[in-house]
Amino acid sequence: MSERFIPVAAPVLAGNEKAYVLDCIESSWISSCGKYVEKFERAFADYCGVGHAVSCSSGTAALHVALLALGVGTGDEVILPTLTFVATANAVTYCGARPRFVDIEPDTWTIDPALIEAKITARTKAILPVHLYGYVANMDAVTELAGRHNLFVVEDAAEAHGAEFRGRRVGSLSDVAAFSFYGNKIISSGEGGMVVTDSEELGRYAAQLRGQGMDLNQRYWFPIIGYNYRMPNLTAAVGLAQLELIDWHLNRRREIASWYRDILRDVPGIGWQSAKDGRKNVDWLFTIILDEPIRVSRDDVIARLSERGVETRPVFYPMHVLPPYREMGQEDGLFPVAERVARSGLSLPTWAGLQRKDVIYVCDALRECIGEGR
Ligand SMILES: Cc1ncc(COP(=O)(O)O)c(C=O)c1O
Numbered sequence: 134m135s136e137r138f139i140p141v142a143a144p145v146l147a148g149n150e151k152a153y154v155l156d157c158i159e160s161s162w163i164s165s166c167g168k169y170v171e172k173f174e175r176a177f178a179d180y181c182g183v184g185h186a187v188s189c190s191s192g193t194a195a196l197h198v199a200l201l202a203l204g205v206g207t208g209d210e211v212i213l214p215t216l217t218f219v220a221t222a223n224a225v226t227y228c229g230a231r232p233r234f235v236d237i238e239p240d241t242w243t244i245d246p247a248l249i250e251a252k253i254t255a256r257t258k259a260i261l262p263v264h265l266y267g268y269v270a271n272m273d274a275v276t277e278l279a280g281r282h283n284l285f286v287v288e289d290a291a292e293a294h295g296a297e298f299r300g301r302r303v304g305s306l307s308d309v310a311a312f313s314f315y316g317n318k319i320i321s322s323g324e325g326g327m328v329v330t331d332s333e334e335l336g337r338y339a340a341q342l343r344g345q346g347m348d349l350n351q352r353y354w355f356p357i358i359g360y361n362y363r364m365p366n367l368t369a370a371v372g373l374a375q376l377e378l379i380d381w382h383l384n385r386r387r388e389i390a391s392w393y394r395d396i397l398r399d400v401p402g403i404g405w406q407s408a409k410d411g412r413k414n415v416d417w418l419f420t421i422i423l424d425e426p427i428r429v430s431r432d433d434v435i436a437r438l439s440e441r442g443v444e445t446r447p448v449f450y451p452m453h454v455l456p457p458y459r460e461m462g463q464e465d466g467l468f469p470v471a472e473r474v475a476r477s478g479l480s481l482p483t484w485a486g487l488q489r490k491d492v493i494y495v496c497d498a499l500r501e502c503i504g505e506g507r
Pocket of ligand 1: 192194217218220221289291292313314325326
């Protein structure tokens with residue numbers, strides 16, 4: 134076992150996090166009322182280039198609220214890529230709606246727009262693209278399809294803070310979008326999420342749903358059933374401090390991903406997501422796939438790297454193979470691209486505190502594990 138341990142992800146709290154949290158404690162504003170909640174929401178809406186941001190207790194809660202705000206409910210269908218984190222599909226299910234799965238593009242690993250139309254039915258209410266690992270979905274094609282079929286678009290931007298499509302930030306490219314600030318995300322508040330939208334009506338409705346359904350103008354009047362999905366001031370304090378340094382976090386991650394690409398470029402059999410015109414991706418987790426001539430299985434590579442002190446993680450299982458979604462997935466056809474990426478993909482350590490020597494160590498260990506450089 135190696136003495137060294139390089140985690141796959143870790144937050145770096147290098148700014149005002151401590152000062153703001155102390156301020157919450159000293160002022161006793163630790164719950165979901167407080168200036169940091171408001172400041173974080175305002176600053177995040179401005180960052181995304183939209184009018185409204187509604188903080189939530191998690192990215193999953195934000196997705197749930199985003200869908201509910203659009204009226205997604207029982208009997209509806211929502212189209213999403215099969216390769217995503219389970220929260221994307223679960224949020225649809227929480228609404229009583231049915232997820233319809235679509236395969237991904239082989240290069241960006243985001244929803245393949247060419248396959249969406251075949252999944253649209255009279256029940257379809259929304260398309261829910263996911264900017265996977267920081268790579269932006271083809272929003273031109275998704276928006277065009279949605280417009281033609283009168284559907285809503287919801288972005289799952291949990292993994293893509295700061296990414297852009299044709300000069301506009303993710304979160305501003307759809308009717309409503311959701312972000313996560315879980316500890317491994319580009320910026321983190323520990324746990325947390327944000328709904329963003331340019332629509333005042335949707336923003337107000339999302340805020341009402343997030344706060345037990347309470348009327349925003351009449352305290353303790355509950356015209357609808359909502360949820361307690363509020364973000365505490367303590368959490369928002371961390372989130373705001375992280376957002377203040379988002380450019381630094383993004384640049385550090387960009388640098389780390391470029392080191393990986395440079396070092397691994399010539400290793401036969403290793404591939405990764407690629408950029409497409411008009412998309413400015415961000416580097417959440419640098420994720421590779423192992424292909425011919427590499428003969429070692431992905432899971433063996435993960436185990437061997439772990440022995441060398443390198444934590445990695447497998448790519449998500451596609452939704453259509455998970456027990457709750459297997460049956461409905463079968464009706465949605467075949468997903469060869471997602472299955473290939475899921476089977477052969479792993480994410481390498483990617484977080485703002487990594488140094489070049491760490492990346493070199495990871496790449497050397499990887500070469501050893503796949504049988505090169507011995
Ligand atoms: C694509 C995607 N959607 C949704 C979520 C849910 O976010 P959270 O963990 O904050 O609930 C995550 C992250 O965990 C994610 O990666």
